[in-house]
Amino acid sequence: MKVGSVTAAIALAGAAAATMAFAQTSAPMNPLEEPITPILPPKQIDIGKAELGKKLYFDPRLSKSGFISCNSCHNLSMGGSDNLPTSIGDRWQRGPINSPTVLNSSLNVAQFWDGRAADLKEQAGGPIANPGEMAFSHTLAIDMLASIPAYVREFRQVFGVDTKIDLDQVTGAIAEFEKTLVTPNSRFDQWLLGRSDALTAQELEGYKLFKESGCVACHNGEAVGGNSFQRMGIIEPYKGSMSEGRAAVTGKDADRFSFKVPTLRNVELTYPYFHDGAANTLAEAVDVMGRIQLGRTYTKDENDRIVAFLKTLTGDQPTFLMPILPPSADRTPRPVPFDN
Amino acid sequence: MKVGSVTAAIALAGAAAATMAFAQTSAPMNPLEEPITPILPPKQIDIGKAELGKKLYFDPRLSKSGFISCNSCHNLSMGGSDNLPTSIGDRWQRGPINSPTVLNSSLNVAQFWDGRAADLKEQAGGPIANPGEMAFSHTLAIDMLASIPAYVREFRQVFGVDTKIDLDQVTGAIAEFEKTLVTPNSRFDQWLLGRSDALTAQELEGYKLFKESGCVACHNGEAVGGNSFQRMGIIEPYKGSMSEGRAAVTGKDADRFSFKVPTLRNVELTYPYFHDGAANTLAEAVDVMGRIQLGRTYTKDENDRIVAFLKTLTGDQPTFLMPILPPSADRTPRPVPFDN
Numbered sequence: 124m125k126v127g128s129v130t131a132a133i134a135l136a137g138a139a140a141a142t143m144a145f146a147q148t149s150a151p152m153n154p155l156e157e158p159i160t161p162i163l164p165p166k167q168i169d170i171g172k173a174e175l176g177k178k179l180y181f182d183p184r185l186s187k188s189g190f191i192s193c194n195s196c197h198n199l200s201m202g203g204s205d206n207l208p209t210s211i212g213d214r215w216q217r218g219p220i221n222s223p224t225v226l227n228s229s230l231n232v233a234q235f236w237d238g239r240a241a242d243l244k245e246q247a248g249g250p251i252a253n254p255g256e257m258a259f260s261h262t263l264a265i266d267m268l269a270s271i272p273a274y275v276r277e278f279r280q281v282f283g284v285d286t287k288i289d290l291d292q293v294t295g296a297i298a299e300f301e302k303t304l305v306t307p308n309s310r311f312d313q314w315l316l317g318r319s320d321a322l323t324a325q326e327l328e329g330y331k332l333f334k335e336s337g338c339v340a341c342h343n344g345e346a347v348g349g350n351s352f353q354r355m356g357i358i359e360p361y362k363g364s365m366s367e368g369r370a371a372v373t374g375k376d377a378d379r380f381s382f383k384v385p386t387l388r389n390v391e392l393t394y395p396y397f398h399d400g401a402a403n404t405l406a407e408a409v410d411v412m413g414r415i416q417l418g419r420t421y422t423k424d425e426n427d428r429i430v431a432f433l434k435t436l437t438g439d440q441p442t443f444l445m446p447i448l449p450p451s452a453d454r455t456p457r458p459v460p461f462d463n
Numbered sequence: 464m465k466v467g468s469v470t471a472a473i474a475l476a477g478a479a480a481a482t483m484a485f486a487q488t489s490a491p492m493n494p495l496e497e498p499i500t501p502i503l504p505p506k507q508i509d510i511g512k513a514e515l516g517k518k519l520y521f522d523p524r525l526s527k528s529g530f531i532s533c534n535s536c537h538n539l540s541m542g543g544s545d546n547l548p549t550s551i552g553d554r555w556q557r558g559p560i561n562s563p564t565v566l567n568s569s570l571n572v573a574q575f576w577d578g579r580a581a582d583l584k585e586q587a588g589g590p591i592a593n594p595g596e597m598a599f600s601h602t603l604a605i606d607m608l609a610s611i612p613a614y615v616r617e618f619r620q621v622f623g624v625d626t627k628i629d630l631d632q633v634t635g636a637i638a639e640f641e642k643t644l645v646t647p648n649s650r651f652d653q654w655l656l657g658r659s660d661a662l663t664a665q666e667l668e669g670y671k672l673f674k675e676s677g678c679v680a681c682h683n684g685e686a687v688g689g690n691s692f693q694r695m696g697i698i699e700p701y702k703g704s705m706s707e708g709r710a711a712v713t714g715k716d717a718d719r720f721s722f723k724v725p726t727l728r729n730v731e732l733t734y735p736y737f738h739d740g741a742a743n744t745l746a747e748a749v750d751v752m753g754r755i756q757l758g759r760t761y762t763k764d765e766n767d768r769i770v771a772f773l774k775t776l777t778g779d780q781p782t783f784l785m786p787i788l789p790p791s792a793d794r795t796p797r798p799v800p801f802d803n
Contacts, residue, residue: 181540190551195530200521200788207800211530215555217801392790395797404793440787447780448540450732453744457735460547461557 158334158343161312162227162388162438165303171281176300178277178446179293185264186257188213189458193250193297197225199441202392203304208400213258214462220366221400224393226441227386229302230346236382236398238352239372243298248290261290267456268293273449306389306438314435322435329432332425337417347387347436354381355398358418361411363401391434405430498674498683501652502567502728502778505643511621516640518617518786519633525604526597528553529798533590533637537565539781542732543644548740553598554802560706561740564733566781567726569642570686576722576738578692579712583638588630601630607796608633613789646729646778654775662775669772672765677757687727687776694721695738698758701751703741731774745770 179185183192196210196218197203203226205211210218220236228234234246250256251264268274269288278288281296311330313321322330333339342348352369355361361380369381382398395401396408409429413419421429451457519525523532536550536558537543543566545551550558560576568574574586590596591604608614609628618628621636651670653661662670673679682688692709695701701720709718722738735741736748749769753759761769791797 183538183541184546188551189547190535190545198523200786201523202790205530206524206791207529207798211528211800394791403797406793442784442787444782445785446540447782450542451546451734453746457743458547460551 157315158339159311159315159347160345161315162230162305162307162309162345164307165229165305168303169281169299172296172299173303174300174446175277175281176296176298177443178274178448179297180300181446182448184267184448184451184455184458185251185259186213187259187263187458188460190460191257193225193247196222196250196256199225199304202226202389202440203228204393206394208395210256212256213254216255218255220398221395223385224389225301225304226393227305227346227349227388229305230344230386231349231383232351233383237367237369237372238383243301244291244294247294247297247301263456264293265290267451270452270455271449272452277449304441306440309388309436309438311432311435312438323431325428326431326435329428329430330435332421333429333432336413336419336421338412338429341384341416342387348384349386351384352378352381353384353416356380356415359415361397361415363397364399366398368398387433387436389437389440391437392440405433409433497655498679499651499655499687500685501655502570502645502647502649502685504647505569505645508643509621509639512636512639513643514640514786515617515621516636516638517783518614518788519637520640521786522788524607524788524791524795524798525591525599526553527599527603527798528800530800531597533565533587536562536590536596539565539644542566542729542780543568544733546734548735550596552596553594556595558595560738561735563725564729565641565644566733567645567686567689567728569645570684570726571689571723572691573723577707577709577712578723583641584631584634587634587637587641603796604633605629607791610792610795611789612792617789644781646780649728649776649778651772651775652778663771665768666771666775669768669770670775672761673769673772676753676759676761678752678769681724681756682727688724689726691724692718692721693724693756696720696755699755701737701755703737704739706738708738727773727776729777729780731777732780745773749773 180193183190183195185192191213196205198205203224205222207222209220210222212218223236228246229243232238234240234243235249240246240249248261251259252261265288268278275288278292279286282292286292310321310326314327333342341351341353344350355365355368365380367379369378369383370376372378385396390396390405394405395403396405397411402408402411406426409426410421413421413426520533523529523535525532531553536545538545543564545562547562549560550562552558563576568586569583572578574580574583575589580586580589588601591599592601605628608618615628618632619626622632626632650661650666654667673682681691681693684690695705695708705720707719709721709723710716712718725733725736730736730745734745735743736745737751742748742751746766749766750761753761753766
């Protein structure tokens with residue numbers, strides 16, 4: 124089934140959306156005028172540093188228990204998230220907030236929901252030493268790494284032969300790996316880049332509605348979000364669980380319940396949604412956002428269209444060889460998985 | 464430094480072992496006469512089934528919490544083990560016994576330390592439904608998979624278009640993936656296959672001692688173990704924690720404290736050692752085994768040699784692309800990471 128223009132496609136979509144798998148639609152006249160821009164492949168990556176960072180990202184020895192790695196809660200098999208409302212930390216502690224996806228996180232204006240880390244490097248040190256997450260300490264992490272000959276050699280290779288492993292190197296390497304975790308080539312980006320048949324009529328209608336009803340005011344740019352802080356509950360108060368939000372960082376009362384706008388890239392994979400993970404499905408998330416942020420109640424059809432559009436934001440997932448971690452040496456301190 | 468024969472190498476080794484990094488030694492006259500045989504690459508693998516099995520192996524949605532996958536305790540970045548004395552299960556429960564490596568487990572005479580599962584397929588169903596491990600149920604696991612369209616399609620591709628996902632297929636696919644997890648090409652195998660300079664003199668001496676002092680009576684064959692059940696503590700009782708062992712399966716009192724002999728392939732990576740994970744280092748494990756199984760106290764030099772030999776058993780680790788898991792559908796039951 125083919126239709127020749129956006130208008131024709133939209134006219135057909137009302138009746139046929141449910142059965143129309145793929146329809147030719149028009150590309151934007153000028154993609155640069157769209158409020159969403161294509162994700163670009165990573166540039167200026169230090170490959171050696173990123174490869175070391177990949178090992179560290181997957182190494183559970185950076186946790187007290189020896190069981191939790193960065194990948195435990197930002198699982199690269201699962202959209203860079205854990206798909207849980209809030210995460211599981213050391214001794215099965217319940218995390219206070221939903222783990223945001225690591226995918227495209229290099230595009231965020233700041234890291235964590237409240238933006239308390241300026242960049243990926245600053246973020247990477249947080250969970251390692253957080254008693255509710257990996258529950259280790261930076262000193263113990265460095266001691267562990269420095270005891271493993273193959274790690275020492277790899278740090279030397281990346282940071283110089285006279286290097287002594289430090290936290291700056293550890294978080295720098297993890298951040299370098301994370302910079303590679305972008306997801307270009309989504310169907311939406313293909314459309315932005317000129318493939319006019321990359322979106323169905325329903326998806327394109329969803330995008331128009333997403334723009335026209337105001338979602339795009341916050342969800343825009345390369346990451347479709349991630350570039351501003353906004354209050355959760357502008358029109359109506361949010362009914363889910365609340366945390367202080369951005370106010371914890373700025374100290375300003377006006378920033379209470381304000382959070383970093385999450386990226387919508389790969390949002391199909393990063394359920395459940397919101398800072399508290401309270402919305403299990405995209406349909407629910409779109410409904411709540413429409414009501415409390417925009418004062419708009421979407422019809423079932425409208426909701427379906429926006430969800431269809433959102434699913435076009437799933438890009439190429441990072442694929443790479445599972446890292447093989449260097450074994451501990453006899454003198455490497457052993458993890459403490461249990462307290463007695 | 465080169466030496467022309469095993470005898471010459473051994474004569475030199477006493478003084479020079481510590482500084483001798485690599486020495487040319489002789490290959491066995493007839494490798495087929497050695498009690499250890501080379502690991503062969505996997506044959507007759509159903510690639511589609513193994514690829515599906517890889518996804519299942521990495522999918523934490525096969526656990527109640529959505530947090531624990533097969534790879535959590537049999538981590539393929541870490542020698543197919545978790546490098547913990549005993550594993551961490553659902554709600555951070557402490558496992559009763561050390562997680563054996565999944566590497567080369569297809570070569571085992573039976574699965575689990577007590578051999579209670581006949582093969583990999585029977586084993587794979589165990590942890591999923593064990594309340595102390597993944598704490599799910601087979602029914603819930605099947606319901607979860609059947610709710611995810613991309614899984615349904617992949618099961619159809621592998622098992623036939625009119626298939627209905629069942630446990631037999633799930634465990635069969637996981638087992639097929641596990642069959643690929645063999646580690647050929649260790650330096651020891653290179654030596655067995657004729658590369659005479661693959662082992663140092665110290666390593667070769669260690670192998671001779673390993674044979675002559677009786678270790679090889681139990682640790683032999685392709686997996687250097689895994690092919691018999693033996694009592695832990697033949698000459699002296701074992702001082703660590705004991706579990707019933709093989710008697711739990713056979714009901715015979717004579718099988719108390721009897722365990723499947725673990726493979727020594729990749730033993731450098733699979734610390735800590737023994738069914739209770741009580742030995743942190745290879746030196747300690749060799750010392751204890753010598754005393755309680757063989758009534759022999761190795762000198763420091765002898766222990767060093769055997770450890771050097773054991774480290775030659777590290778083979779090529781399985782390397783593969785991290786699987787990308789299909790996302791849950793709206794109707795997919797959500798994990799239960801916390802009880803309230």
